[in-house]
Structure formats: structure tokens, C-alpha cells
Amino acid sequence: xxxxxxxxxxxxxxxxxLSLGITAxxxxxxxxxxxxxxxxxxxxxxxxxxxxxxxxxxAPVLTLYLYGVSDLTGLEDFTALKEVTIRNGGQPNVNLxxxxxxxxxxxxxxxxxxAGFTNLDVTGLIHLEELSISDVSDAPAVMxxxxxxxxxxxxxxxxxxVNLYWVKINLKNGNNHNMTNFDLxxxxxxxxxxxxxxxxxxxxxxxAATADVAPYNTWLIYGIxxxxxxxxxxxxxxxxxxxxxxxxxxxxxxxxxxxTSEEIxxxxxxxxxxxxxxxxxxxxxxxxSNLSSGVYFLKVRSATGENVQQLIKR
Numbered sequence: 001x002x003x004x005x006x007x008x009x010x011x012x013x014x015x016x017x018l019s020l021g022i023t024a025x026x027x028x029x030x031x032x033x034x035x036x037x038x039x040x041x042x043x044x045x046x047x048x049x050x051x052x053x054x055x056x057x058x059a060p061v062l063t064l065y066l067y068g069v070s071d072l073t074g075l076e077d078f079t080a081l082k083e084v085t086i087r088n089g090g091q092p093n094v095n096l097x098x099x100x101x102x103x104x105x106x107x108x109x110x111x112x113x114x115a116g117f118t119n120l121d122v123t124g125l126i127h128l129e130e131l132s133i134s135d136v137s138d139a140p141a142v143m144x145x146x147x148x149x150x151x152x153x154x155x156x157x158x159x160x161x162v163n164l165y166w167v168k169i170n171l172k173n174g175n176n177h178n179m180t181n182f183d184l185x186x187x188x189x190x191x192x193x194x195x196x197x198x199x200x201x202x203x204x205x206x207x208a209a210t211a212d213v214a215p216y217n218t219w220l221i222y223g224i225x226x227x228x229x230x231x232x233x234x235x236x237x238x239x240x241x242x243x244x245x246x247x248x249x250x251x252x253x254x255x256x257x258x259x260t261s262e263e264i265x266x267x268x269x270x271x272x273x274x275x276x277x278x279x280x281x282x283x284x285x286x287x288x289s290n291l292s293s294g295v296y297f298l299k300v301r302s303a304t305g306e307n308v309q310q311l312i313k314r
Contacts, residue, residue, distance in 0.1 A: 025055040031071035037064075076102040082127075087112040100125065110134075117145055128153045135163035151202075158183040161197075168200045168233045176204035180215050186223035188306060195305070198224040200233035243305040247298065251312035254289040262302035269311070270297045288313060 029035040029044075030051055038044040043061060044053045055077055063083045066072075070088065078084075081103045087110075097119040100106060108130040109122065122128060131153075133145070147168040150156050154175040160183075161169075169186075171179075188195045203209045209216040209227035216227075226233070246259040258264065267286060269278035277296070280286050288296075291313050298309045 026052040027055045027058060027074045027077040029053050029074040031069050031073070034066060034069045034071070034074065037066060037069075072098065075100070078103060080105055082106060083108040085110040085112070086114070088114040097121070120145060120148060123149065123152050125153055126155060129155055130158040131156065132158075132160040133162070133164060134160070154178075156182070160185045161199075162187060162189050168202070170202045172202045172204055172229060174204060177215055180218040181220060182215075182218070183220045184223065184225075185221075186225075195301075195303075196223045198226070200226045200228065202233070203227050203229055205229060243300070243302050243307050245300045245307040245309060247309055247311060250309075251314045252288065253314050255285040255287045256311070257285055258300060260300065260302070260307075262304065264300060264302055266299075266301045268299045268301075270299065 028051060029038065032049055035044060035049050035051070035053065038053055038058070039047050039049065043057055045057050046054075053074070058074075058078050060080050061078050062080060064075075064078065064081060065085045065087075067087045069086065072086070075084075076099070079102065082105055084100070084103070084106065086098065096114060096117050098111065098114070098117065099121045100109065101121050101123050104125060105127055106122075106125050107127050109128065110132045111117070111120070112134050120133070122131070128150075131148075131150070133148070145164065147170065148159070148161070149170045150159065151170045151173045154173050156171075156173070156179070159169070162185075164186075169184075184201075186197045186199045188197050201209070203216070205216075206227040206229040208214070209225075243262045244260060245262075247256055248259065249256060258267065264282040267280040267282075268276055269280075269288060269291070270276050271294075277291060278288055288311075293313050296311045296313060298311045300307050300309065
């Protein structure tokens with residue numbers, strides 16, 4: 001009789017909890033690749049792709065490597081996160097924003113190949129030490145972010161940007177005097193070599209940075225920097241490292257030629273999805289007769305810069 005009463009009491013208490021809506025808190029994870037990763041890593045305890053995960057499962061997670069994830073909803077609840085790699089693989093995302101402001105413990109961020117990536121918010125991440133943003137290697141740039149704001153990241157030690165079509169970095173954080181040996185790399189990379197890119201850097205003291213005096217004389221710079229501390233960046237994004245190139249004929253059936261005053265080092269042909277389909281060294285004519293009809297991107301690279309052109313194959 002006592003056992004029956006205990007069961008009744010348990011059922012009664014459970015009913016009260018359910019009536020009050022007291023249930024385990026969950027976090028929405030609508031992207032199936034995101035949730036599948038959590039299951040593989042043993043983070044999602046129910047082991048089922050159901051669009052959600054217990055918030056208590058993800059709260060202690062320190063590192064994430066997300067590949068092929070198009071929807072980052074739920075990432076904001078990984079509050080203990082210290083390192084994150086977000087790699088899309090070049091899948092199309094139009095006007096995608098990445099907001100990491102809720103991940104206040106982040107120390108290292110790597111973002112790769114996010115087509116349509118237009119905005120990154122790392123405001124207030126005072127523990128952030130390393131940030132890397134890289135486009136698809138040697139493909140036409142598809143991440144169209146035009147500014148990176150590191151003005152609130154007082155402990156930033158390293159920033160790398162590869163194959164991006166933007167020119168402004170805000171490093172005016174009031175802590176430049178403590179940023180000795182700050183590592184800043186902005187470049188265009190290819191299969192054989194890389195080229196420094198021009199960019200504007202907003203800093204605490206533009207005069208000191210331009211004169212290369214402390215602390216800026218300790219900064220490890222790969223790129224061509226224009227420093228300023230007020231007003232606007234005067235570097236034109238559409239002229240950075242851009243060489244003059246003309247293609248003919250275009251549209252093309254079998255072969256085309258490139259007219260330029262530059263000494264061509266490499267010509268790469270990419271599908272509209274960003275996959276490399278042909279590669280050439282300098283030559284008089286370029287034969288693409290083996291390619292299917294369609295629209296392609298052509299990257300022409302010289303010792304001083306590059307140009308990306310659209311090519312139509314009939």
C-alpha cells in the first residue's frame with residue numbers, strides 16, 4: 001500500500017511540473033549538418049536529428065568544427081566556446097551574417113569559404129586572440145565582407161585574411177600600445193605563390209604607424225597598409241591589385257586570347273560554383289574546347305596583381 005502511495009505521489013508531482021511547463025531547456029539546431037556533427041561528437045545526447053539539442057548538452061563545449069553548415073542558428077548558446085571553425089565549402093549563402101557576440105569566451109575563430117558572407121560581428125569578445133578569414137583557395141572571391149571591426153577586441157594578437165575583396169580593418173581599440181608583435185596578414189594566395197594585398201587599417205595613432213615607430217614597428221605585417229585614425233579609408237576597393245585584362249573572343253567556342261600589358265603567370269578557369277576546371281601558364285591561346293557550354297570565371301594573375309573576368313563558353 002505504501003509503494004502504491006509513493007507512485008501516486010510521484011505521478012502527482014510530475015503532473016505539477018508538466019502543468020507548470022517546467023521541462024528541460026532546448027536549443028534549436030535547424031541545420032541538419034550542424035546537428036549531425038553534434039551527434040557524431042557525442043554532444044547531442046538523444047542521438048537523433050530532430051532540430052534541437054538540450055542546452056545543457058552544449059553549454060560546456062569548448063571547441064567546434066562545423067563543415068557544410070548553412071544555418072548557424074543555435075551557435076549562440078555555446079556560451080563556453082573557446083575555438084570555432086566554420087567552413088561552408090563554398091555553398092551559396094546570399095547576404096549571410098555571422099554574429100558571434102554571444103560567444104563571449106571565444107579565443108580563436110576560423111571562417112572558411114562562406115559564399116555570400118557579408119558581415120562578421122565579434123563585438124565585445126575581449127578574449128579573442130586569433131581571427132582568420134579565408135576564401136576558397138585560388139578561386140574567385142565569393143565572400144564579400146568589406147570591413148572587419150576589431151575595435152573592441154583588446155587582446156587580439158593575430159589576424160589573417162586570404163583572397164577577400166575588402167580593404168578596411170578597424171584596429172582602433174585603445175590598446176595598440178600593448179599590441180607588440182601583432183601578426184597581420186592580408187594577401188591573395190595561389191597554388192604556387194601569394195601576393196600582398198592593399199588594405200586600410202584604422203589604428204590608435206596613424207602617424208606613429210605610418211612612421212613605423214613603437215608599438216607599430218613590432219607589428220608583423222604581410223600586406224600593403226594605409227593607416228588612418230579619423231575620417232574615412234581612402235583606398236578604393238575596386239582598384240586594389242587589379243590589373244587590366246581583355247578577353248577575346250567572348251563568348252568563345254574553343255580557344256581565346258588574353259590581352260594585357262602584364263606578364264601573365266597563371267590563368268585559372270572556374271565553374272560558376274567556384275570549382276577549378278582548368279589551369280594554364282602564359283601562352284598565346286587558351287584552349288577550353290573540352291569544357292561544357294556555360295558561364296565560367298577566369299582569374300588572370302601577374303606578378304603585381306590579378307583580375308577576374310566572366311567567360312561564356314558556347
